[in-house]
Amino acid sequence: MSTTTQAPTPPAPPAPTGSTKARRRSATAESPYSMAMAMTVLVIMAVYFLSPVYVLFSASTKSKAELAQSSLKPSTQFVDNLQQLFSEGDGIYSRWLLNSLLYAVGGAGIATLLAAMAGYALAKYQFRGRELIFNVVLGGVLMPATALALPLFLMFAKVNLTNTYWSVLLPSIVSPFGVYLSRVFAAASVPDELIEAGRLDGASEFRIFTGLATRLMAPALVTIFLFQFVVIWNNFFLPLIMLQDNKLYPVTLGLYSWQSQLSRVPTLQVAVIIGSLVSVVPLIITFLALQRFWRSGLAAGSLK
Amino acid sequence: MAQTIPIRTAEDPVLDDEGGGTGTRRRRRRTPGRGSTPASAPWLFLLPFGLPFLLFYVAPVAYALWRSLFKIERTGGIYGKPTEVFAGLDQYRLVFQNDDFISSVLRVLGFGLVQIPIMLLLALGLALLLDSTVARFKALFRISFFVPYAIPGVVGALIWGFIYSPGLSPIVDLLGKAGLEPEFLSARWILWSIANVVTWTYTGYNMLIIYSALQAIPQEIYEAAKMDGASNWRIARHVKIPSVAPALVLTGVFSIIGTLQLFTEPIVFSKIATTITTTYTPNMVVLSAGQNNYNYAAAISVTLALSTFVLSFAFLKITQRKAEM
Numbered sequence: 001m002s003t004t005t006q007a008p009t010p011p012a013p014p015a016p017t018g019s020t021k022a023r024r025r026s027a028t029a030e031s032p033y034s035m036a037m038a039m040t041v042l043v044i045m046a047v048y049f050l051s052p053v054y055v056l057f058s059a060s061t062k063s064k065a066e067l068a069q070s071s072l073k074p075s076t077q078f079v080d081n082l083q084q085l086f087s088e089g090d091g092i093y094s095r096w097l098l099n100s101l102l103y104a105v106g107g108a109g110i111a112t113l114l115a116a117m118a119g120y121a122l123a124k125y126q127f128r129g130r131e132l133i134f135n136v137v138l139g140g141v142l143m144p145a146t147a148l149a150l151p152l153f154l155m156f157a158k159v160n161l162t163n164t165y166w167s168v169l170l171p172s173i174v175s176p177f178g179v180y181l182s183r184v185f186a187a188a189s190v191p192d193e194l195i196e197a198g199r200l201d202g203a204s205e206f207r208i209f210t211g212l213a214t215r216l217m218a219p220a221l222v223t224i225f226l227f228q229f230v231v232i233w234n235n236f237f238l239p240l241i242m243l244q245d246n247k248l249y250p251v252t253l254g255l256y257s258w259q260s261q262l263s264r265v266p267t268l269q270v271a272v273i274i275g276s277l278v279s280v281v282p283l284i285i286t287f288l289a290l291q292r293f294w295r296s297g298l299a300a301g302s303l304k
Numbered sequence: 305m306a307q308t309i310p311i312r313t314a315e316d317p318v319l320d321d322e323g324g325g326t327g328t329r330r331r332r333r334r335t336p337g338r339g340s341t342p343a344s345a346p347w348l349f350l351l352p353f354g355l356p357f358l359l360f361y362v363a364p365v366a367y368a369l370w371r372s373l374f375k376i377e378r379t380g381g382i383y384g385k386p387t388e389v390f391a392g393l394d395q396y397r398l399v400f401q402n403d404d405f406i407s408s409v410l411r412v413l414g415f416g417l418v419q420i421p422i423m424l425l426l427a428l429g430l431a432l433l434l435d436s437t438v439a440r441f442k443a444l445f446r447i448s449f450f451v452p453y454a455i456p457g458v459v460g461a462l463i464w465g466f467i468y469s470p471g472l473s474p475i476v477d478l479l480g481k482a483g484l485e486p487e488f489l490s491a492r493w494i495l496w497s498i499a500n501v502v503t504w505t506y507t508g509y510n511m512l513i514i515y516s517a518l519q520a521i522p523q524e525i526y527e528a529a530k531m532d533g534a535s536n537w538r539i540a541r542h543v544k545i546p547s548v549a550p551a552l553v554l555t556g557v558f559s560i561i562g563t564l565q566l567f568t569e570p571i572v573f574s575k576i577a578t579t580i581t582t583t584y585t586p587n588m589v590v591l592s593a594g595q596n597n598y599n600y601a602a603a604i605s606v607t608l609a610l611s612t613f614v615l616s617f618a619f620l621k622i623t624q625r626k627a628e629m
Binding site: 034035038039041042046048049050052056059067070071072113114115117118121122127133137139140142143145146147151155171174176179206209230233236237240251252253255256260262273276279280283284288291 | 453
């Protein structure tokens with residue numbers, strides 16, 4: 001959206017010769033030469049980052065036979081492919097999408113709430129053991145999540161919780177990085193005087209947090225939610241280890257399971273391709289829509 | 305939503321007795337000698353996070369450590385009843401004697417030594433470009449670079465797997481017409497084909513972290529440098545890059561952690577390329593060991609977590625020392 005405020009026309013082509021070295025050095029405006037160089041690099045990189053998405057899109061408009069022609073031009077089969085995707089395996093794909101949504105929205109929502117409370121406490125209260133707790137949480141940030149997956153499986157197996165929604169949902173509600181972000185942000189954006197004023201007005205500590213602090217911390221909370229949402233939506237190792245029943249699969253694991261069957265069921269190729277496309281649409285839309293919030297949240301996290 | 309919650313809650317005894325206006329409330333609130341904050345407040349805020357953190361972060365580490373100290377022994381011959389007996393560090397000896405595991409670790413280390421610097425240099429370069437005065441359409445480019453991060457790893461790998469596959473891929477087809485015969489999925493190139501997928505996915509994310517740090521540098525610094533006649537290039541080298549060093553360290557640590565966990569891309573590619581073995585990366589070793597020997601797999605998990613800690617800590621220490629010099 002903010003792009004519209006910038007020059008609506010492409011930058012003028014480099015001025016033909018004329019400009020002397022001396023002029024170029026003294027001018028505060030950038031030389032057309034370096035602008036052209038910068039734009040070339042940026043355009044090449046944009047092509048690199050976006051062309052796979054285009055390849056995926058064009059492939060998802062093709063029938064199985066057309067795929068073999070390996071052309072970049074889109075075809076006309078998009079709607080047919082969508083129908084095939086959602087009817088494959090009695091509509092299992094929509095179930096996977098819903099599962100992913102449940103894991104990601106539920107997990108990220110609770111994780112954000114817990115991280116906000118913990119980060120707020122670590123930023124705004126003085127108490128013994130505060131730094132120790134913060135360091136342990138930071139250790140959690142450095143902890144490779146996949147190293148936890150196997151022991152988590154063994155623990156969940158002891159209480160008969162493997163192959164359930166809980167086995168994927170429960171570990172996702174913990175976000176040490178979220179605590180870190182929310183501590184940094186609470187320290188910077190919630191003034192002590194405001195908390196003190198709330199106390200003088202007789203508000204409870206919890207009420208001060210829900211009524212005052214969470215509003216001031218909103219950009220950080222959106223950031224934590226979004227990034228945890230992505231982490232869970234992308235999570236693959238944990239569900240792969242925990243789940244056997246394909247009705248519980250998130251969409252990533254579902255697509256992987258289809259791809260694993262390709263050598264036996266080649267007709268699944270079309271479903272894998274268009275299923276991949278459909279699975280990224282919600283994420284990209286969410287990110288674009290909430291851009292303003294998460295970017296300021298990210299800025300705070302990168303400063304410390 | 306918050307407005308519907310009454311300010312007077314039952315948790316706050318001071319507010320329970322309906323008394324005069326705010327004046328008396330204030331005085332009463334102040335009377336307890338220990339100040340206005342109850343000592344329990346921070347702990348109540350920490351508990352909801354702390355409990356699941358203990359259960360799903362700390363306990364698994366402890367449990368993996370515990371299980372890794374045992375082994376399965378069968379009493380009465382190979383078909384006898386299996387029992388778990390204490391084995392000390394036996395499993396760890398086996399881990400370090402496992403050639404597959406060692407070579408998987410060396411493989412991801414080599415991968416990281418090449419891929420991480422390339423990705424972070426690219427991210428830094430793009431962030432500097434987007435922060436400079438020479439670029440146009442900045443917001444548009446910023447979003448374009450970030451799009452791959454919003455694509456799940458499995459899906460990213462599926463897309464690139466498609467692009468790499470001869471017979472399906474328009475790109476391989478185009479390169480073929482240009483006289484090139486790329487073999488993205490061959491034993492020689494597959495690791496670097498994976499590196500390309502990882503770079504594609506995470507460059508934009510890292511760029512954004514660095515870019516956010518660049519944006520936070522006060523403008524006056526630039527103006528002072530410009531007055532002194534410093535070129536864009538000199539400003540970038542001597543002002544911008546040193547100021548974003550903490551962001552670079554952060555992205556470096558996250559990249560190291562991610563590299564050691566490399567799993568999704570290779571396992572997706574293993575379905576289309578025979579060149580990827582079941583023990584290609586350390587996490588794939590864990591997965592295949594976990595199918596028949598939990599104690600051994602637990603030992604590998606612990607080893608992996610420890611190595612990650614050691615590496616990211618070493619990286620932090622080295623970069624800190626450099627910063628002090």
